[in-house]
Amino acid sequence: MELLYTYETLKLEFPMSDIDKADFVILGIPFDGTTSYKPGTRFGPTLIRQATLNLESYILDYDVDIADVKIADVGDLAIVAGNPLETIKRGIETVEEIKKINPSAIPVVLGGEHSMTFAPVKALTPKSYVVFDAHLDLRESYEDNPWNHACVARRISELGIKVAEFGIRSGTKEEVEYAKNAGIPWVHARDYTVEKLKKIVKELPEPVYVSIDIDVFDLSMVPSTGTPEAGGLRFWEVIEALEWLVENKKIVGFDIMEVAGTELGDITALTAAKLLFYLIGMLSK
Numbered sequence: 001m002e003l004l005y006t007y008e009t010l011k012l013e014f015p016m017s018d019i020d021k022a023d024f025v026i027l028g029i030p031f032d033g034t035t036s037y038k039p040g041t042r043f044g045p046t047l048i049r050q051a052t053l054n055l056e057s058y059i060l061d062y063d064v065d066i067a068d069v070k071i072a073d074v075g076d077l078a079i080v081a082g083n084p085l086e087t088i089k090r091g092i093e094t095v096e097e098i099k100k101i102n103p104s105a106i107p108v109v110l111g112g113e114h115s116m117t118f119a120p121v122k123a124l125t126p127k128s129y130v131v132f133d134a135h136l137d138l139r140e141s142y143e144d145n146p147w148n149h150a151c152v153a154r155r156i157s158e159l160g161i162k163v164a165e166f167g168i169r170s171g172t173k174e175e176v177e178y179a180k181n182a183g184i185p186w187v188h189a190r191d192y193t194v195e196k197l198k199k200i201v202k203e204l205p206e207p208v209y210v211s212i213d214i215d216v217f218d219l220s221m222v223p224s225t226g227t228p229e230a231g232g233l234r235f236w237e238v239i240e241a242l243e244w245l246v247e248n249k250k251i252v253g254f255d256i257m258e259v260a261g262t263e264l265g266d267i268t269a270l271t272a273a274k275l276l277f278y279l280i281g282m283l284s285k
């Protein structure tokens with residue numbers, strides 16, 4: 001089954017399912033056209049898939065073997081180089097195609113810069129958007145481009161979707177004011193606890209879309225990302241929050257974004273791959 005804008009790329013090491021039979025459908029969006037600092041998120045989806053080769057498919061914590069889960073991988077989106085909006089349009093259409101073929105599947109987007117998250121969110125129309133990120137991403141526009149990666153949470157909140165942000169440690173005064181006026185709760189990485197997240201997310205309407213900008217983690221774990229920031233969260237802090245989310249809220253889709261790098265075996269991709277297996281594992285147990 002072929003989708004209009006996708007092409008095959010590196011596959012995971014165990015047999016993949018067809019889209020119509022899958023519980024999860026992986027789609028890479030290898031775009032880095034508005035990246036500000038470190039380039040290379042165009043290689044993110046490939047690096048994450050390759051990094052899964054290092055992992056046991058059995059998840060100790062959940063007694064789930066990822067190799068037994070029905071996962072389809074539709075490959076990567078054919079991006080429009082340098083044009084985030086046109087690439088987003090292709091992304092929306094592709095996620096809509098996936099949902100048409102299999103309405104119960106959970107789309108899993110691998111990025112690619114964070115601007116691309118708008119595509120699955122627009123296609124899946126969740127009521128809430130929970131994001132783990134170092135950055136507020138609430139700018140009206142950045143470098144004269146409203147589709148820049150620094151604006152994605154703002155564009156999503158403008159859709160009328162409730163936004164909540166965790167692990168934040170970078171933003172402008174204007175972004176903080178916008179969050180206040182729009183009623184967007186956010187928790188600084190310094191103040192972050194899973195209990196604080198639960199308190200905020202408990203009130204959010206369902207279904208929920210979950211986005212993980214890999215830069216939410218401390219940069220010692222994720223040096224290869226578009227805009228690395230010191231002072232981030234630890235791996236198990238994020239996993240614990242995700243486990244609670246999966247148990248308490250209906251999740252319509254998730255993504256792991258901003259993985260960059262140019263070398264196989266990059267630490268950042270290894271962190272993202274482990275996170276991908278844990279997310280699929282916790283949603284399958």
Ligand SMILES: [Mn+2]
Binds near residue numbers: 213215
């Ligand atoms: Mn970020």
